[in-house]
Amino acid sequence: MKTINLSIPEDVWRQARIEAARHSTSLSGLVRTYLCAMADGKAPVYTEDFGTDRQKRLDLLRALQSTDLVLGYEPVRSKTYER
Numbered sequence: 001m002k003t004i005n006l007s008i009p010e011d012v013w014r015q016a017r018i019e020a021a022r023h024s025t026s027l028s029g030l031v032r033t034y035l036c037a038m039a040d041g042k043a044p045v046y047t048e049d050f051g052t053d054r055q056k057r058l059d060l061l062r063a064l065q066s067t068d069l070v071l072g073y074e075p076v077r078s079k080t081y082e083r
Contacts (some may be wrong), residue, residue, distance in 0.1 A: 005033075
């Protein structure tokens, strides 16, 4: 297992610790769970400029949720060429 060091603002650190405690885990566990989910494509990827583009991302999320688009769908050949 690899280790990482993060630099985050103190207020973010405090809120993250509170959130971790609510879920009966450590801050490391919370970050590890998120990174594993992100690596599996089950959690969104946030970049440092997320705050500036927040409204655009929320608008995009709402637009995607209003469609019947299925993300991660892998077509099955037999269904695609059903006769």
